[in-house]
Amino acid sequence: MMKKQLVTMNINGENMDLRVAPNDVLVEVLRKEANLTGTKKGCGQGDCGACTVIIDNKAVLSCLTLAMSAAGREITTIEGIADHKTGEMNAIQKSFLNHGAVQCGYCTPGMIMSSYNLLKNKPNPTRQEIRRALSGNLCRCTGYILILEAVQACAAEGGVN
Numbered sequence: 001m002m003k004k005q006l007v008t009m010n011i012n013g014e015n016m017d018l019r020v021a022p023n024d025v026l027v028e029v030l031r032k033e034a035n036l037t038g039t040k041k042g043c044g045q046g047d048c049g050a051c052t053v054i055i056d057n058k059a060v061l062s063c064l065t066l067a068m069s070a071a072g073r074e075i076t077t078i079e080g081i082a083d084h085k086t087g088e089m090n091a092i093q094k095s096f097l098n099h100g101a102v103q104c105g106y107c108t109p110g111m112i113m114s115s116y117n118l119l120k121n122k123p124n125p126t127r128q129e130i131r132r133a134l135s136g137n138l139c140r141c142t143g144y145i146l147i148l149e150a151v152q153a154c155a156a157e158g159g160v161n
């Protein structure tokens with residue numbers, strides 16, 4: 001096992017000193033060292049998108065990202081998009097709930113982070129652009145239509161906060 005060392009990571013706007021080994025992937029560090037278990041690990045090999053987080057404005061797969069490589073960059077997880085002060089859900093989270101786009105919920109944090117990042121960077125995406133942004137996120141339950149509708153409705157209602 002490689003030796004862990006203390007690394008300062010910026011997660012959801014907060015600097016955290018975490019124990020990280022050179023070969024640790026980000027999803028494990030988020031879940032086990034930072035106790036941010038909202039980010040899910042599905043396949044662990046880049047196929048399902050459950051582990052999606054945002055690093056410096058880009059949606060990335062945290063199961064394929066070395067934690068060390070994310071040090072010094074801005075990491076946003078599902079825990080970071082609700083209102084910091086009130087705890088109120090982000091508009092995209094509400095839209096998923098309102099449209100029945102959540103069933104077992106395992107894919108949901110990844111779906112939401114991909115959707116959130118899309119709407120941040122492109123407030124009025126076409127259906128095709130939404131499909132493309134979510135193409136790396138797999139869902140076994142919903143059949144995708146309700147998810148697409150949730151994203152589209154969120155955009156139409158003023159986008160993400």
Ligand code: FES
Pocket residue numbers: 040041042043044045046047048049050051052061062063064
């Ligand atoms: S857990 Fe990362 S893509 Fe499946």
Ligand code: FES
Pocket residue numbers: 101102103104105106107108138139140141142
């Ligand atoms: S809601 Fe179950 S995998 Fe998507």
